[in-house]
Amino acid sequence: MDKYESLAFDTALSTLVAVLVYVLLKVSVDGYRQWRARAKVLIVGSGPVGLTAALIAARSRKVQRLVLVEERSRTALLARPQQIALDPSSVRFLLQLGVDFDNMEGCWQNEHFFTKVGVFQEYLLSMLEQKRQQQVDIRIQLGTKFTEEYLKKIPTSDLPRVIVVCDGSCGGSSSVLGITSDYIVESCNAYGANAAIERADQRQVPTPEIRAHSLYFDLSAYGMEFASATKEVHSLQPSALKPGSHLKIYGTFRNRYMALACPVSDSKVVKFLRHTPNSSIMKNIFHQSFNAYKTDIEPRVNDLTIHLLQCSRRLFEIMLSHRRVTAAYIEGDNVVVTIEGEAARVLNFDTGCGVNFGLKGLESLEEFIYKMATAVDQNDVFEALSQKIRHAKQLAEDFRLNGLTVTMFQ
Incomplete structure (x- = not known):
């Protein structure tokens, strides 16, 4: 190796060392800065x-x-x-x-x-x-x-x-x-209604929720034929949703809440509950549903306590609003x-x-x-x-x- 080749090799080596030192120093400084950053x-x-x-x-x-x-x-x-x-x-x-x-x-x-x-x-x-x-x-x-x-x-x-x-x-x-x-407002492809009942004489302790699925309601007393309604096929969106209504009872015994929901459907029952002007229908549905699925240790809703039950007047479309x-x-x-x-x-x-x-x-x-x-x-x-x-x-x-x-x- 002549002196020119040796000089070039030394220069390249020095440059490589300098670059490695710079990279290591920068990584260390950046790492320290990120560690210190607040x-x-x-x-x-x-x-x-x-x-x-x-x-x-x-x-x-x-x-x-x-x-x-x-x-x-x-x-x-x-x-x-x-x-x-x-x-x-x-x-x-x-x-x-x-x-x-x-x-x-x-x-x-x-x-x-x-x-x-x-x-x-x-x-x-x-x-x-x-x-x-x-x-x-x-x-x-x-x-x-x-x-x-x-x-x-x-x-x-x-x-x-x-x-x-x-x-x-x-x-x-x-x-x-x-x-x-x-806000952007979008449909969740479902209808729902909510209810609440407050009873001051009941306990205010955490209580597990209750769920009931595939419920159908006998509305023959309001002119809706029950037998034909149960045979109708519900249009499900998305298809994973089950037909019928779904009930959830939650909250403490003192402050009880209920949620009733069903997939979007063109059935006669759903149309009826979406548009009925009779507000007592939903109250009766929640009343009967609560008494059927409540825990054994809590009291029923009866004629003396029905006035404590507040609920939606009819089924409404469930919507999500996001900013x-x-x-x-x-x-x-x-x-x-x-x-x-x-x-x-x-x-x-x-x-x-x-x-x-x-x-x-x-x-x-x-x-x-x-x-x-x-x-x-x-x-x-x-x-x-x-x-x-x-x-x-x-x-x-x-x-x-x-x-x-x-x-x-x-």
Whole structure:
């Protein structure tokens, strides 16, 4: 090898070493930067979805400061008696977040966990307060309403990087942030009706739900021939749905709720119940259904308590409303917003399992926070937003096609 070849070899080797050192140094610096990266997060609303979002953020190790804003006081928040039913998917998700169901008042049935909203919220609040004691910067502001004035009072240096809106279907936080309230409304290919009965003398303890399937109702007393109605073939969309009506009884003994649903159908009975002006028909159906399927230890609805039963006047089409915009970027403030729970998507039909729909939207929240904390430029921000939006759209589409099958028809 002559001196020129030797010089070229030394130069190439030196260049290769320099490139390797640069690459290793850059990887190390980028890795260290990502490890150190933290984002300030603001969560609006402390219902089951908002508190779960706060728990996800607190456990993500990518939050510099977590602020939780809730309009209601702690007393009002924890006194909520409504019952929620966590399905197996939600139970698994919450177990991964460290929720210990053995230490929460409630009951199990078929891998579903039933508890009161106030109990669930109190448990999650206690978990957040424990995180705060472990030197995680968590600020819980109960009795504080999220308004334009609230935002203006935040110093520029303390503005959150991520805002998670979980203030329910009636909340106004999205409009405060300048996000359009336009909704897409789609049919779930089913009809339904709801009923509720409140009896102050009954217990307010978590109670498993009751389901009954393929029900047909004798409406001959109202001029509808029962025999012919049961022979009609129902048009099913999707085809996986079973014919007939499906009943669910849920809630505590004190606050009992009922949901009645059936697939879209052109049968005479369904048409009759869709358009009848006689409001007593649905009340009679719910009355008879409750007495037929209630638990043995709770009292029947009789002539003295029938006035406590409130219900839909007739069958209505079950519709899903979901926001056109579920995630947005506020460019001037360099803030991203994601809208979760009933603030993002809501059903006009209560199945008693609404919280599960909201929790599914949170499955992509930790990754979203991570990407926002480590984003280098706007391309990274927009990629994170696009992924979050795709998840929200897929969630709405999946529920529209299959949600009622899982919550009502199985």
